[in-house]
Amino acid sequence: MRLFESGDTMKQRSSVTRVLAIVLALLISQPNWLLAATSAPELPDPGSASGITKDEQIQVGLQAMAEVYKQMPVLPDSSPVTQYVQQLGKKLTAQIPQQHSWPYQFHVIPQSEINAFALPGGPIFINIGTINSADNEAELAGVMAHEMTHVYMQHSAKQASKQSLTQGLAGLLGAVLPGGVGGNLARLGVQLGAGVISLKYSRKDEAQADAGGAIITYKAGYNPKAMADFFKKLEQQGGRGGPQFLSDHPNPGNREAAIGKQIADWPPKNFVNDSPEFASGKQAANSVKSYTAQQIADGAKQGVWAQQNAKNGAIPPNVPTTSNSNGGNTSAGSIANVSWEKVKPSNKFTQFQHNAFNISYPENWRASGDQNSDVTIAPQAGASQGAIAYGVVIGAAQDANAGSLDQATQDLVQNLQQSNPGLQASGNPQNIQVNGVQGKSVNLASSSPIQQNGQPIPERDWLITVPRSQGGLLYLVFIAPQKDFNQLNSTYKKMLQILQVK
Numbered sequence: 024m025r026l027f028e029s030g031d032t033m034k035q036r037s038s039v040t041r042v043l044a045i046v047l048a049l050l051i052s053q054p055n056w057l058l059a060a061t062s063a064p065e066l067p068d069p070g071s072a073s074g075i076t077k078d079e080q081i082q083v084g085l086q087a088m089a090e091v092y093k094q095m096p097v098l099p100d101s102s103p104v105t106q107y108v109q110q111l112g113k114k115l116t117a118q119i120p121q122q123h124s125w126p127y128q129f130h131v132i133p134q135s136e137i138n139a140f141a142l143p144g145g146p147i148f149i150n151i152g153t154i155n156s157a158d159n160e161a162e163l164a165g166v167m168a169h170e171m172t173h174v175y176m177q178h179s180a181k182q183a184s185k186q187s188l189t190q191g192l193a194g195l196l197g198a199v200l201p202g203g204v205g206g207n208l209a210r211l212g213v214q215l216g217a218g219v220i221s222l223k224y225s226r227k228d229e230a231q232a233d234a235g236g237a238i239i240t241y242k243a244g245y246n247p248k249a250m251a252d253f254f255k256k257l258e259q260q261g262g263r264g265g266p267q268f269l270s271d272h273p274n275p276g277n278r279e280a281a282i283g284k285q286i287a288d289w290p291p292k293n294f295v296n297d298s299p300e301f302a303s304g305k306q307a308a309n310s311v312k313s314y315t316a317q318q319i320a321d322g323a324k325q326g327v328w329a330q331q332n333a334k335n336g337a338i339p340p341n342v343p344t345t346s347n348s349n350g351g352n353t354s355a356g357s358i359a360n361v362s363w364e365k366v367k368p369s370n371k372f373t374q375f376q377h378n379a380f381n382i383s384y385p386e387n388w389r390a391s392g393d394q395n396s397d398v399t400i401a402p403q404a405g406a407s408q409g410a411i412a413y414g415v416v417i418g419a420a421q422d423a424n425a426g427s428l429d430q431a432t433q434d435l436v437q438n439l440q441q442s443n444p445g446l447q448a449s450g451n452p453q454n455i456q457v458n459g460v461q462g463k464s465v466n467l468a469s470s471s472p473i474q475q476n477g478q479p480i481p482e483r484d485w486l487i488t489v490p491r492s493q494g495g496l497l498y499l500v501f502i503a504p505q506k507d508f509n510q511l512n513s514t515y516k517k518m519l520q521i522l523q524v525k
Contacts, residue, residue, distance in 0.1 A: 064238045066120060066175065067235075069123055069176045072181045075180040080144040082144070083142075083143050083144060085341060085342060088341075088342045089342050092328070092332045093328060093332075094323045094328060095132050096322070096331055096337075097132055097148070097332055097337045100337075100339065101336070103307040104307045105129070105130060108131055108149055109128075111164060112129035112147070114243055115168050115171060115240070118238075119175060124175075125175065128147065130149070130339075131149050131308075132149070133151045133311050133314060134151060134313060134314055134316065134319060135151065135315055136152045136315065137153045137257060139153050139167070141173045147170050149163075149166070151308050151311055154305060156253075156256075157253065158256075159296045160245070160301035161245040161294070162249045162250070162253040163253075164240050164250075165236055165253055166253055168235070168237075168239035169233060169235075169236035170232075171236070172239065175235060182228070229274070230275035230276070230281065233250065233281065237285055244294060245296060246294040246296055247285075248283065248286070249296060250278075250282065251278040251282045251283075254278050258274065361412070361413075361473070366402040366404055366413045367510075368385035368388060368402070368511065369385040369386050369388075371386045372517075372521075373385075373386040377417075378525065379419040379491065379497055380497055380525055381522070382417065382523070383518065385402075385514060389403060397416060397418030399411060399415070399416050399417075400414050400415050400417070401414025410472035411472070411502055412482075413511070414501075414502055415502065415518065416502070419495055419497055419498075420496055420497075420498055421495040428488060428490050428496060432452040432463040432496075433451070436448050436467070436486065445469055446467055446468070446469045447467065448467055448468075449468065450465075450466075451465075452488075457487065458520055460489055462489035463489075464486070466483065466485060466486075468482070469484055471504045480505070482504050483502075483503060483508040484500055485501040485515065487500075492524070493525075
């Protein structure tokens, strides 16, 4: 047993003690100092979109899916390529906090060009060209995580809430006029064309999607720089094979430098950038028959993809459809033919109170919407998911660029026509008295969601705008097939006579 220590040993222990004391003092004074240098990154709180609920975003996303399966070929979920992509998607989805997650789903489009897009609410589509162009699984995971972040941050919905409410109104009314799904999607920045689905994001959105995608891929075990590598590779090619991708995803700046700076202080990891599953998935992707954008656009015009997707069993069961009078299926936005007796309004009225207005309506019709949102009043048989054949849509709007109610009304009509190419206006806005207040009236003509012999019947849509005392305007669109509008005209006029605008 040693009872005494040498002087050198005592000095060494004294030095160690002082060092430990300094470290302890730092930890006491700055308790987060060590933690900040070693803690793993977490996704930010995404916040919420004003005026558009999570459920509404999910519903619009499902409506958009129905359009995708009409506009484009999609591989069935049983495809080995799709199964691989869905497995990878499940791995990435697991990195998102459950309270902020979405019902993500992943599908593959056999298109040779590079592209990927995320619809509001969670559906994500990846082109075969994107899989074939990825050098490793980390690059593909980066593209998918980038798209997932657009949904996570609710970029489409937030952009819609920032836009002029007149533009938002055009999208909303698109949901009750012909081509309703397209108008509803236009409200969220989703454009539908023959074989093309386009989403326009800002550079700020892209920067956020890059940042969120980096966090998701890092947490899943991939090098976040791989995402920047894929975008850089595409840009260096001058957009060859992916012009639509670059158009939808504008470069927010130096992606590589931004991601490098973001991840500089993250704890180091042994990244796994590839896998046997990726090799098998890419091999399967190379063997799939793919189509060019032009071929897909031509097929969409001829209705080829809707038939092919139905025949191949590619359409998921959650894609909204409704039965038509012939017993077949049609996409959301069509209504089975209904008799007048099913929509005939009662002479007895009931009242609906809203923050922007009070109105009375036939008691056998029903109102949907709350005190802070747009309201639809329609007979049950005259309305279906994404479409209204009989009834009225009411809401408040602003048009910051209009100096008068007449100009705001004309702007509204123009936006409606952009969302619904078949919509025709009969002349300029005319004056109308609405319960003692001067408003504007415009008669519109379009095609009804009701079909006969496979063709939509003519529809009349009566647009009324009324100024609000606190600014902006109140709009009402009265809707009915042309053949029945005159029978409903007295009911619609009675509703206007007792309307109170706040």
